[in-house]
Amino acid sequence: MMVNQFRPICVHLQRKIISRDRAETFGSDVCSATSTPPARKVGVQPPFPSTFPMGESIARGWPRPGLILTLVLLLIGCGADDKGGHAPKQRPSRGHLVTVFAAERAPVAARHEHPGSLRFRRLVRIHSQEEGRITKLEVFEGDLVARGTLLARLEDDLLRAQLDKARATKQQKQLDLRRQERLQSLRAVSDDEFARARTALTIAQAEERLLKMRLAFTTIKAPFAGVITERHVEPGDFVTKNSHLLTLADPASLLAVVSASELILPRLELGDLVELRIDALGSKPFEDQILRIHPALARTSRQAIVEVAMEPIPEGARAGQFVRATLGIAAIYRLLVPFRAVRRDRGGEFLWLLGDGNKVERCPVRTGLRITDRIEIPEGLEPGEQVVTRGFLGLSEGTVVQVVTGSP
Secondary structure, three states: OHHHHHHHHHHHHHHHHHHHHHHHHHHHHHHHOOOOOOOOOOOOOOOOOOOOOOOOOOOOOOOOHHHHHHHHHHHHHHHHHHHHHOOOOOOOOOOEEEEEEEOEEEEEOOEEEEEEEEEEOOEEEEEOOOOEEEEEEOOOOOOEEOOOOEEEEEOOHHHHHHHHHHHHHHHHHHHHHHHHHHHHHOOOOOHHHHHHHHHHHHHHHHHHHHHHHHHHHOEEEOOOOEEEEEEOOOOOOEEOOOOEEEEEEOHHHEEEEEEEEOOOHHHOOOOOEEEEEEHHHOOOEEEEEEEEEEEEEOOOOOEEEEEEEOOOOOOOOOOOOEEEEEEEOOOEEEEEEEHHHOEEEOOEEEEEEEOHHHEEEEEEOEOOOEEOOEEEOOEOOOOOOEEEEEOOOOOOOOOEEEEOOOOO
């Protein structure tokens, strides 16, 4: 308190000393002005003198030592008063700042783009049903063939010889059966011998039919009109049974095959419009329809195959080309929150909710379909609940937060 009383005195003495110093300096300047000063150039400052006249004090114009001591003591007192009596005010502490979003149901008409490829629906891999050397193979990849066209022929000399033998055996069995019939009419042969002769003829006839079929297998013809897509052997190669020789495909059966998530499958129906884009053919879209939805899902990806018919087939489209299919889904109401609000840890997915007293609570949820920057919450959240969207650093169960306005 006493120091505060001396504050006006300190300020008054400072002003007095400064005024006196200015007066003495002005007086000395007047005295020195009576002598004729040397001419100097305009704009050039006179140099500071390195020496002073004899008897002139360099400290002229400065206050006396007693006043200096008094001033120092008063200034120390004023400084002590500033530190002790006027301590700086502390800024009020701010709580944990967060932004929140009110969960709400909104109608969403989503369009989902799925990658896929073009594929022949009707495709046959032609295998050999007999073994032997290839004697004829005159079709190549890209050749168009009609139904019944000869594709390949295998060496059949051995089978023809076996067929001739079977025919001779059959004729002999027919003669044996006729003789047994005459003897039976004379009661000269038993019924068992007659039955054996008839069975032998049946076996010979079956052997002949079998060899005829095997001989037919050496000639391979096109089962339908199409295009040769693969050729795996050459004339002169020896092939065994079930060797892959050629692949035949029907160009008119070309369609797009895409994979769709299990979340949107219930919204798809046969005949729904699909927008296709084939990267190899440019950015032009083709509007087609869903032809078939496979009932089984892949065990790892949880996706099902969706076949899209292409009518008409674009010129230049080929099997194996990459395609983008945009599937449209009718508008349905979904409970959406910002995607960044969903947190994940070892326990699974969860949200931070704003509870009573501005305390945050952990809420386990199950996420669904993601739509742009929002994500669906089908389980664990109710409409209207306040979801924390920013300020997760250092957030824990029961933390008291302060909500600030801003984009969610």
